[in-house]
Amino acid sequence: MSETAQKDAKTADNDVERRLNMIEAINDALDIMLDRDPDVIVMGEDVGYFGGVFRCTAGLQEKFGKTRVFDTPISECGIIGVAVGMGAYGLRPVPEIQFADYIYPGLDQLISEAARLRYRSAAEYIAPLTVRSPFGGGIFGGQTHSQSPESIFTHVSGLKTVIPSTPYDAKGLLISAIEDNDPVIFFEPKRIYNGPFSGYYDKPVEPWKKHEQSKVPEGYYSIPLGKARTVREGGEMTILAYGTMVHVVESVAREKGVDAEILDLRTLVPLDIEAIEASVRKTGRCMIVHEATRTSGFGAELSALVQERCFYHLEAPIARVTGFDTPYPHSLEWAYFPGPVRIGEAIDKLLSE
Amino acid sequence: MADRPDNSAFDGSNKPQLALHVPEPKYRPGDTVDFTDLNVPPAGEQARPDETCDPKETAPLCHDLVRVLGDDDKAHGPWDPKLSPDVLRTMLGHFATVRAFDERMFRGQRQGKTSFYMKCTGEEATSVSAAMALASDDMVFPSYRQQGVLIARGYPLIEMINQIYSNKGDKLKGRQLPIMYSSREHSFFSISGNLATQTPQAVGWAMASAIKGDSRIAATWLGEGSTAEGDFHSACTFAAVYNAPVILNVINNQWAISSFSGFAGAERTTFAARALGYGLAGLRVDGNDPLAVYASQKWAADRARANAGPTLIEYFTYRAEGHSTSDDPSGYRSAQEREEWPLGDPVMRLKRHLIALGEWDEDRQAEMDENAATHVKQTTKEAEKNGILGHGLHHPFRTMFEDVFEELPWHLKEQAEQAVHEREVKFPEGLPNR
Numbered sequence: 022m023s024e025t026a027q028k029d030a031k032t033a034d035n036d037v038e039r040r041l042n043m044i045e046a047i048n049d050a051l052d053i054m055l056d057r058d059p060d061v062i063v064m065g066e067d068v069g070y071f072g073g074v075f076r077c078t079a080g081l082q083e084k085f086g087k088t089r090v091f092d093t094p095i096s097e098c099g100i101i102g103v104a105v106g107m108g109a110y111g112l113r114p115v116p117e118i119q120f121a122d123y124i125y126p127g128l129d130q131l132i133s134e135a136a137r138l139r140y141r142s143a144a145e146y147i148a149p150l151t152v153r154s155p156f157g158g159g160i161f162g163g164q165t166h167s168q169s170p171e172s173i174f175t176h177v178s179g180l181k182t183v184i185p186s187t188p189y190d191a192k193g194l195l196i197s198a199i200e201d202n203d204p205v206i207f208f209e210p211k212r213i214y215n216g217p218f219s220g221y222y223d224k225p226v227e228p229w230k231k232h233e234q235s236k237v238p239e240g241y242y243s244i245p246l247g248k249a250r251t252v253r254e255g256g257e258m259t260i261l262a263y264g265t266m267v268h269v270v271e272s273v274a275r276e277k278g279v280d281a282e283i284l285d286l287r288t289l290v291p292l293d294i295e296a297i298e299a300s301v302r303k304t305g306r307c308m309i310v311h312e313a314t315r316t317s318g319f320g321a322e323l324s325a326l327v328q329e330r331c332f333y334h335l336e337a338p339i340a341r342v343t344g345f346d347t348p349y350p351h352s353l354e355w356a357y358f359p360g361p362v363r364i365g366e367a368i369d370k371l372l373s374e
Numbered sequence: 375m376a377d378r379p380d381n382s383a384f385d386g387s388n389k390p391q392l393a394l395h396v397p398e399p400k401y402r403p404g405d406t407v408d409f410t411d412l413n414v415p416p417a418g419e420q421a422r423p424d425e426t427c428d429p430k431e432t433a434p435l436c437h438d439l440v441r442v443l444g445d446d447d448k449a450h451g452p453w454d455p456k457l458s459p460d461v462l463r464t465m466l467g468h469f470a471t472v473r474a475f476d477e478r479m480f481r482g483q484r485q486g487k488t489s490f491y492m493k494c495t496g497e498e499a500t501s502v503s504a505a506m507a508l509a510s511d512d513m514v515f516p517s518y519r520q521q522g523v524l525i526a527r528g529y530p531l532i533e534m535i536n537q538i539y540s541n542k543g544d545k546l547k548g549r550q551l552p553i554m555y556s557s558r559e560h561s562f563f564s565i566s567g568n569l570a571t572q573t574p575q576a577v578g579w580a581m582a583s584a585i586k587g588d589s590r591i592a593a594t595w596l597g598e599g600s601t602a603e604g605d606f607h608s609a610c611t612f613a614a615v616y617n618a619p620v621i622l623n624v625i626n627n628q629w630a631i632s633s634f635s636g637f638a639g640a641e642r643t644t645f646a647a648r649a650l651g652y653g654l655a656g657l658r659v660d661g662n663d664p665l666a667v668y669a670s671q672k673w674a675a676d677r678a679r680a681n682a683g684p685t686l687i688e689y690f691t692y693r694a695e696g697h698s699t700s701d702d703p704s705g706y707r708s709a710q711e712r713e714e715w716p717l718g719d720p721v722m723r724l725k726r727h728l729i730a731l732g733e734w735d736e737d738r739q740a741e742m743d744e745n746a747a748t749h750v751k752q753t754t755k756e757a758e759k760n761g762i763l764g765h766g767l768h769h770p771f772r773t774m775f776e777d778v779f780e781e782l783p784w785h786l787k788e789q790a791e792q793a794v795h796e797r798e799v800k801f802p803e804g805l806p807n808r
Contacts, residue, residue: 062585088584088585089585093612094608094611094612094615096607096608096611096612098574098604098605098608099574099577099605099608099609099611099612102571102573102574102575102577102578102605102608102609102612103574103575103577103578103581103612104578105574105575105578106515106574106575106576106577106578106579106580106581106582106592107578107579107581107582107585108578109513109563109575109578109579110513110578110579110582110583110586111582112582112585112586114578126604129568129571129605130571130574130605133566133568133571134566134568134571134575138564139777139778139779139780140549140777140778141546141549141550141554141556141564141566142546142556142558142564143545143546143547143549143556143777144777145556145557145558145564146556146558146563146564147780178778179778179779181779201780202780203779203780247783290783291779291783291784291785292784292785294784294785
């Protein structure tokens with residue numbers, strides 16, 4: 022972790038064990054990978070001298086120099102495009118797209134180029150980039166700073182999509198993503214950058230340091246892509262979630278006293294289908310929760326997979342709880358968000374069937 | 375139509391009525407072509423600034439036309455690259471190979487041996503002569519009409535034909551449309567098929583080379599039509615911002631399928647002039663003049679290698695044939711354009727230049743052309759032993775799933791098993807020939 026971020030972490034932490042919020046954990050992962058691998062470079066809008074609008078790259082330019090960590094023009098097409106060229110040279114670029122909502126101008130370079138380069142060149146050229154981008158709502162970002170476009174990327178063959186939900190996972194998964202030789206979309210749930218979220222926007226924010234998963238060891242470690250995390254075991258139902266929603270469903274389940282098994286998928290492609298099958302076969306009930314819009318969301322894919330593979334173990338129809346099929350509204354943000362009411366009622370219904 | 379607001383002063387207003395301009399080419403099928411209004415300056419009259427000059431000094435050259443070979447078939451002026459007759463004959467040999475190859479592959483497509491082909495007739499210099507001015511390990515990010523680069527770099531013709539036939543010998547495993555080659559060994563980037571996407575990639579490669587303190591530069595090619603893509607704007611911006619060691623070659627061959635260059639803005643200014651707004655060095659060059667192409671590419675390469683900055687070059691040329699085997703240009707442009715094209719044919723111009731130097735003659739040219747045709751024909755027969763496109767099912771079905779990712783994830787494993795199963799159901803006796 023860079024010195025600036027380290028200072029922040031120390032002042033925020035009086036415990037013996039090192040506790041980091043998600044921003045610090047991401048900064049730590051970037052720091053370690055920049056240090057370990059001279060081919061890693063970090064670039065994006067405002068990531069250099071300033072250290073990123075969310076501070077994820079704070080102190081890195083000072084430590085590694087301007088040719089390893091630098092600002093870019095406001096051009097997502099250009100950022101992804103030059104990253105593909107850098108990957109062809111042999112670098113391992115980690116571009117930041119400032120908000121997931123801004124990634125669309127770079128889609129052709131991601132979908133037609135990065136995702137297909139290995140395939141179309143029969144592995145002569147690869148695109149080992151990791152595109153980091155904050156995503157999701159809950160910070161009054163309006164319709165251009167709140168979207169969850171993960172299913173656009175899971176639909177593309179050749180892209181991996183990773184979404185951490187804790188500081189510990191963010192560091193380990195980001196290190197794996199950077200080391201991966203395929204292009205990875207790494208979406209960071211910005212609502213939980215500074216603390217996990219219960220789903221109650223009107224209650225005080227709990228900081229990460231009170232959460233077990235904020236214990237982030239120093240130095241290198243990695244978490245393999247494609248392995249889900251069992252957040253808690255349970256027998257009554259399986260809840261599949263990722264990102265911010267992992268914490269929301271955990272808090273709602275605890276509140277309702279439901280014996281739910283919660284799986285944090287962590288990686289959508291490749292998906293840990295074994296963990297999903299094993300859990301649903303055990304519980305016989307399945308609920309899928311995501312913040313993204315409903316139609317053609319990743320929940321539809323999950324629902325189809327569970328139906329195809331666990332149909333005879335299901336005791337009730339699969340439940341989907343999602344954002345609504347509207348743009349993310351500014352002032353009605355908390356009416357849009359799939360919060361405790363929507364999730365709680367879905368849990369009741371799933372158990373009653 | 376959108377309703378106007380109630381307080382609109384439209385009714386009874388004396389404001390001038392707006393009119394939309396939709397570009398229209400000068401000549402359509404059957405029209406008599408007259409190119410006398412096309413400004414073709416005499417060869418040798420264009421100044422040649424130092425390679426390390428301020429981009430501003432290239433401003434006059436963005437509206438001029440750098441030419442070396444004159445109507446007298448001799449080299450003129452400061453841009454004369456003074457190449458030896460041996461180098462010129464090598465260049466002419468590459469031209470002969472490219473032309474023979476294009477003829478053969480075009481015919482192969484018409485004979486049903488493959489699905490698609492694209493010739494580069496009339497534009498040979500923009501790839502062959504440019505490639506010869508670069509170092510063999512400079513990285514090129516081509517568009518789809520740069521077969522001349524591969525041939526100038528000595529890429530085996532049989533690899534090209536195997537790829538065009540998508541046969542058993544195709545090292546791209548039949549995954550790519552014909553002519554979308556890739557050769558890392560020849561520093562030739564995988565051709566996308568999407569337009570202009572290669573331009574920011576070339577800039578990124580050049581940035582990486584600079585980050586690493588390497589000495590290799592990057593060059594990219596795109597058509598004038600696809601300069602309208604946002605990617606090209608991104609490429610120019612990044613190239614200028616980071617002073618990337620890159621050359622952006624715009625091949626202005628006047629036509630993007632049926633859309634003339636006016637639909638990319640040619641009615642307003644030159645494509646070379648795009649450079650000025652970005653602060654790039656810019657050159658507008660006679661693309662049918664092999665010596666001018668070589669000299670300009672060398673100028674830009676030396677400039678990039680000296681950390682003096684990127685260059686945007688417009689090669690002014692003419693697409694003598696259709697866009698591809700799927701295109702019939704007689705439906706949208708006058709056949710006379712090709713005949714009347716005032717900049718001539720690059721192959722003929724180089725041949726006449728060598729003859730004027732006393733270093734070549736028609737007999738040797740005829741022999742060269744015949745040798746090229748024979749070489750291509752024999753190589754084609756050799757490649758056909760690996761099969762032609764035919765039913766296309768030449769590679770094991772499992773290979774369809776490889777290289778999507780470095781490792782096969784579970785869902786692709788399942789789908790690969792399904793594909794192999796379908797093959798067994800459909801072809802219980804094994805695949806038919808072809």
